[in-house]
Amino acid sequence: MDTKDKNIEASSSQNRDVDGDPPQITPTDTSRETGNPPRFLIVKRIEGDFARVNPFTIEKNLYGVIGNAKNISKIREGLLVETVSAAQSRCLLKAKKIGEFAVEVVPHNNLNTSRGVIYCQDLLNCSIDEILEGLKDQGVLAVRRIKIKRDGNLIDSPNHIITFNNPVLPKRIKVAFYSLPVRLYVPPPMRCFKCQKFGHTSLRCQEEQICICGKPLHVGSPCEEPLTCINCNGSHSARSRNCPIYKQETAIQEIKVKENISYFEAKKRILINTPTPNVSYAKATSSPPKSDYTSLVDQLIPKIVAAILPLIKQDPPSQTSNIDSEKRKREMSPDFVSLLQEMRLP
Ligand SMILES: [Zn+2]
Ligand SMILES: [Zn+2]
Ligand SMILES: [Zn+2]
Structure with missing residues (x-):
């Protein structure tokens, strides 16, 4: 057992699982009540999806309903639309049809x-x-x-x-x-309590159950040396904050909240920004099957930890808190569409 482990953050009034998803909030209704409608909306087809639809037609019909949007991109659930104004959001939220397609419009959960x-x-x-x-x-x-x-x-x-x-x-x-x-707020990395790997919760885990010491689960008996971290093969527990993979995941969380992007996009952005000799840009940014992607990322992480961490450390907490929000948003937007497009699963 790693005695250095400390739970600095724990659950609060909402009883958040430490390894679980953040508490689900429903911004929709509250934000409407306060007169501040959400700016990232998902247009879903009631039947089917937009996979085999002419994109010119979609764009023309959508703009016909709400005028020009700031960004449109295709995601698994439908079309992600970033609106230019609160009025445009209100208009789109009421839409029941885009051209010939019956749709429903809902706010994006996290953005x-x-x-x-x-x-x-x-x-x-x-x-x-x-x-x-x-x-x-x-x-x-x-x-x-x-x-x-x-x-x-x-x-x-x-x-x-x-x-x-x-x-x-x-x-x-x-x-x-x-x-x-x-x-x-930069949330701590999400680590599965079942398989001890990062990026998912035990509720969605399909891996075998492993103890933090790296051996099969042993209920009732203490962990014995040698400890082997399942994530980096180092001689520490999977909970260690000295684990390079834990540090890497912390960096991913920081990018995720600073750029307002998903976990997988943040992980990908680290790969894109840190080219390695053996992996081409195209390979790193293509959309391989999820399992290949995970193993690719896992192979690369130890190599890029050293490159990323000094950059993160140069950014003191005071700067983090005073980040110029508007600037952050402007910087985010140009990459926003391409990242989401790259993100699409095959
Ligand atoms: Zn797991
Ligand atoms: Zn153990
Ligand atoms: Zn480790």
């Missing part, structure tokens, strides 16, 4: 929100519901209190994770008579 951390000792005197009530007129959808481990016990900390109904994180938030800075 319409952002999460930040605020520090406030006084909030420890409030329940989570009271905090949410006090902040909801600023577009706050959810509040979680970060817990820390002290002497083996989990205790509440003054740090709170705030989910906003807007992909652009505000720089400050008003908490009663305080005006507090909002830091970008």
Whole structure:
């Protein structure tokens, strides 16, 4: 057992599994209530999909309904549309037909929100519901209190994770008579409790159950040396924060939230930005079957960890929290479509 392991963050009012998905929030209704409709919408066909449809026809018909959008891209669920304005979002949300196709329009689950951390000792005197009530007129959808481990016990900390109904994180938030800075929240890497690998949860795991020591699960008996990390083959437990794969996953999480992209896109972006001699750009950016992709990534990760980490470390927390949100958004947009297109599964 790796005694250096510490659970710095744990579940809060929403009982989030440490290895599980983040709590599911439903930005749709709340964001409509606050008069701030989501800007990333998915247009789904009621029957079938857009796979065998003329793209010129789709574009013409869509623009006929809402005018020119900022971005359109095809994703598995349908068409992902980034609108240019709140009014355009409202218009698209009401659409029932695009040309001859019956459709429904729903907000994208993750792209319409952002999460930040605020520090406030006084909030420890409030329940989570009271905090949410006090902040909801600023577009706050959810509040979680970060817990820390002290002497083996989990205790509440003054740090709170705030989910906003807007992909652009505000720089400050008003908490009663305080005006507090909002830091970008980077979630810890997601590690499966069943197979100990990163990037999925035990609920979706189809791998064999492995102990953190690298041996088959042994209930009731302690882990014995030698420890072998399932992720990097190093002599530490799969929970070790010194594991190069853990550090790599932390870097992926940071890119994911900074760029407002999916986990797989963030992982891919690291590969694209770090060409290796044995893998061509085309191979790294093609869409191989998922299993091939995973093994390709796993082979490359140890080689690129060293290149990525110094870059991440140069970015101190204060800069992270003060990231210019508008600039971030502008930088994100040109790559947005191509990344999503590349992401499509075969
Ligand atoms: Zn698993
Ligand atoms: Zn063990
Ligand atoms: Zn390791």
